[in-house]
Amino acid sequence: MNSQSRGRVLIINPNSNEAVTAAMGVAISCLSCTTGVEMETRSLAGAPFGIESEADAARVAPMLAELVGEEEAGYDAFVIGCFLDPGLAACRHMTKKPVFGIGECSIYAALSLADQFGVLALSRASVGRHKPIFRRLGVWDRLAGELPLSISVAEAVSEESVYPRLLDAALCLRDSHGAGAVVLGCAGMARHRQRLQDDTGISIIDPVQAGAMRALGAVLTNQAASA
Structure with a gap:
C-alpha cells in the first residue's frame, strides 16, 4: 500500500x-x-x-x-x-x-432506486442461472422481468454493434414490464451503462x-x- x-x-x-x-x-x-x-x-x-x-x-x-x-x-x-x-x-x-x-450488490442498488427492477442477461441460459439469486435474496415480487440479449461475453465487452439490442431490451423492460431501474447482468457490460441511462431515462446499474x-x-x- x-x-x-x-x-x-x-x-x-x-x-x-x-x-x-x-x-x-x-x-x-x-x-x-x-x-x-x-x-x-x-x-x-x-x-x-x-x-x-x-x-x-x-x-x-x-x-x-x-x-x-x-x-x-x-x-x-x-x-x-x-x-x-x-x-x-x-x-x-x-x-x-x-x-x-456484484450480483447481490447490483440488485440491492436497483431496489434502492426503484420499486421494480429488470435485468439484461447475456442469454436464455443466463436467465435460468440467475433465478437462484433472486430466490436467495427474496426479491421475486420486485423483479419486473429479465430479458436475454443473445450475445456473447466477448460481444458485450468489445462490440459497439450490440448496443441497439441492449437499448431495445432496456426500453422493453421499462415500457412493457414496468422496470424503474435495469441491472446489467454481466461484468463486461459497463461500457454501455451511461449511454443506456441517457437513452432510457431510468437508472442503469453496472454490477461491477x-x-x-x-x-x-x-x-x-x-x-x-x-x-
Whole structure:
C-alpha cells in the first residue's frame, strides 16, 4: 500500500478472460482517483474462460475462497466479479474482511432506486442461472422481468454493434414490464451503462461498479470508525 492510499480493495474476476478483467478495471478506475482507495482487478488463475454453468460456478468457489484466504492481510475488502456471485459464502467464511458479490450488490442498488427492477442477461441460459439469486435474496415480487440479449461475453465487452439490442431490451423492460431501474447482468457490460441511462431515462446499474461502491463504503466506514 502506498503512503497516500486509504485502503485496498481486490476485485476478482472468477474466470480467465482478461478482456473482462480489463473492462472491470476501466469501470471502477474513477473510484481510486476520487477516494484514494486502491482498486485492483485480477483474473482467477486456473479458472475457466467463462462462468457459463452451475458447474463452472461450483468449480471456482473453492479457488476463490483460497485466494481470499491467501490475500486477506493485504486488502481491506474483496469483491467477487461475477453476477452469479460464485463462492460468496465460502469467501466470507475465509476472512473477517467484508466480501461482496456484484450480483447481490447490483440488485440491492436497483431496489434502492426503484420499486421494480429488470435485468439484461447475456442469454436464455443466463436467465435460468440467475433465478437462484433472486430466490436467495427474496426479491421475486420486485423483479419486473429479465430479458436475454443473445450475445456473447466477448460481444458485450468489445462490440459497439450490440448496443441497439441492449437499448431495445432496456426500453422493453421499462415500457412493457414496468422496470424503474435495469441491472446489467454481466461484468463486461459497463461500457454501455451511461449511454443506456441517457437513452432510457431510468437508472442503469453496472454490477461491477455497484460491488466496488459497496466495498469502498465499507472500507471508508471502517476507517472512520477507527479514527
